[in-house]
Amino acid sequence: MIKKLRRKFIVVAIISVTLVISFFMGIIIVRTYRSITSRADDNLELIAKYDMLALSPPYLPKIKGLNPETRFFFVIVDNNGRVVQVNIENIASINVSDAVNYVNKVANRNKDRGYLSHYRYFIDEEENYTTYLFLDCSREINVFNSFLQISILFSSAGLLVFFFLIYLFSGLVIEPIAENYRKQKQFITDASHELKTPLTIIGANADILEMEYGENEQIKAIKNQVERLATLTDHLVFLSRLNERESKILMTDFSLTEVLEDIIHEYQAVVDAKVST
Numbered sequence: 109m110i111k112k113l114r115r116k117f118i119v120v121a122i123i124s125v126t127l128v129i130s131f132f133m134g135i136i137i138v139r140t141y142r143s144i145t146s147r148a149d150d151n152l153e154l155i156a157k158y159d160m161l162a163l164s165p166p167y168l169p170k171i172k173g174l175n176p177e178t179r180f181f182f183v184i185v186d187n188n189g190r191v192v193q194v195n196i197e198n199i200a201s202i203n204v205s206d207a208v209n210y211v212n213k214v215a216n217r218n219k220d221r222g223y224l225s226h227y228r229y230f231i232d233e234e235e236n237y238t239t240y241l242f243l244d245c246s247r248e249i250n251v252f253n254s255f256l257q258i259s260i261l262f263s264s265a266g267l268l269v270f271f272f273l274i275y276l277f278s279g280l281v282i283e284p285i286a287e288n289y290r291k292q293k294q295f296i297t298d299a300s301h302e303l304k305t306p307l308t309i310i311g312a313n314a315d316i317l318e319m320e321y322g323e324n325e326q327i328k329a330i331k332n333q334v335e336r337l338a339t340l341t342d343h344l345v346f347l348s349r350l351n352e353r354e355s356k357i358l359m360t361d362f363s364l365t366e367v368l369e370d371i372i373h374e375y376q377a378v379v380d381a382k383v384s385t
Contacts, residue, residue: 110286114278121274122267129263137256144248145228149221151178152230152241179244183211186237199244211240300341307341310334 154173181202184193191211194204202210214224220231226246232239311334318327 110282110289113285114282117282118271118274118278121278122271125270126267129266133259133263137259140252140255144245144252148228148243148245148248149230151175151180152221152228152243155180155182155241155243156230156232156239181207181242183207183240184237185211185240192237201244202242207242210242214240296344296347300345303337303341307334307338311338 151174179199181194181196181199183191183195186192191208194207196202196204196207210224210227210229214222214229214231220233222229223245224242226244226249227242228245229243230241232241311331314327314330314334318331321327
């Protein structure tokens, strides 16, 4: 029983700590992801404020508030679906064909912003044309992925350390319960042995009385009660040792009528004595 209780305590403690760590780590990860997305959207909206058809390159010095290290490209499409302009002046890893392919992929989506690979895109619809802006977020995404991996690694390591500490100190936590259980079991065992001595004496005296006066209802009731108390004592010992081994309680059918008849018969002598008085 104590070993099972200790295992349950360790399992509950580990599950509880895992849930707490997962909850707070989830909050941190979600907030970090939203922060990256929010900064990317701010940059995209900052670029979208300018008329890219009228604004000639280089763009970065002319777009106030934009980080000089920002990498982006855009494609302008008219209302007939024809590409009016493709600009890749501020990014080296994209060519014109790649830019058009990116536009084709996001044009079928029902969202005006989102992620495509490591690019954050924003679709700015004007009266005569639509501008597809793509912002390179590879650096931020790589940092986020590194943070995610480190978080998982340290969380797992922390859980292993916590499991080791819980395993070491769980014995101290369970020890008072184990001590109470041992005392309770010892008390039941001692009480059972102490009860057997007077029950044996009472049973022996009942046998002597039966030999001297013959069998009667009173002596039979005494012997039945002695046998009943002896059985209850054995049951107490059995219950105290039940958790020491994998004992199985056998379920059997019995007659409730016979049980009630035995109980009534045991008290019949007492009832007769009171009636006679």
